[in-house]
Amino acid sequence: MVVDGCFIIELFRKCFTAVTPGKYARKVFIERDDPVFNMSWMITAFRYDLLLLENQIPWRVLDCLFMLTRENDETNEPSLSELTLNYFRSYILGKHPKKIEEVGSKHLLDFTRKCLLRGTQKDSNIHRNPVQAQIPCVTELIQAGVKFQRTNDSMLNITFENGVMKIPTIVVCENGESLFRNLIVYEQCEASVYEMEITSYAMVLDNLINTSSDVDILVQKGILFTHLSKEDIASFFSKLYNNTIPGDFSYKELTDKVNEHYHRRCNRWKTILARDYFNNPWSTLAFAGALLGLGLTFIQTFYAILAYRAPESDEGYNYP
Known part of the structure; x- marks a missing residue:
């Protein structure tokens, strides 16, 4: 554990040196024959391995080793949390998580999760039965306006x-599945985690993305960024939280609003009207002409009814 911890801290410091010039950068440098940095695949492989749940080293061990290896006269040396965020920044789903207080983190995976959750607005309604909190996919919601x-x-x-x-924005790379799954498994296995935000988030994305058409719409909207194929992404989200059930579903209020909007028939009618009759100028003119003809026909019928006179009564008429 000590050897692994020293390796991790030295790795973090060298990566910080590579992107941050200055006084501290001269303290820890990258050797020319360093295989970690000379082989392009190794940095990515280490990011993958260091966030596996089974590979976690207690944060207090890393912090203890970090303080022991820190020079007393070094005043501008970054903290352990800054080194950690710098190393994982390009790996954490394309996000820029905010630094949190180091106190209370259990390990690197827990620290990463807390950074991702920072700034998240809490849903006032926590749902205890997530199976009932389903929403339609993107394609079906588009049809509902x-x-x-x-x-x-x-x-x-x-x-x-x-x-x-x-x-x-959602950024999914080849290693995105590993990070998602380890975060979800950690929420499922850690007794101190009550609100399972990552698992709930995975459920919402799984509901929204069912087919390649759903992926295509999100890509066109600039919401989803990926180098994978549309079919792979759809399969990725459909299997993301298999065999897991969040104890507390964090998107109850969201799902209620979406389902209420989706089940209103008027929203579908307006969407169909806009899609079939107002999608180009010619169809709009044709629809307007049809409405004008219908209106003129109604007016003609109305005036015909007003002009109609009932025959006079023949009461008192003497027939021969």
């Missing part, structure tokens, strides 16, 4: 107001 917008908010802050669903 729902619009999708990209935001630069915290990762988990998915909102729905006035028929507009705002989703923070």
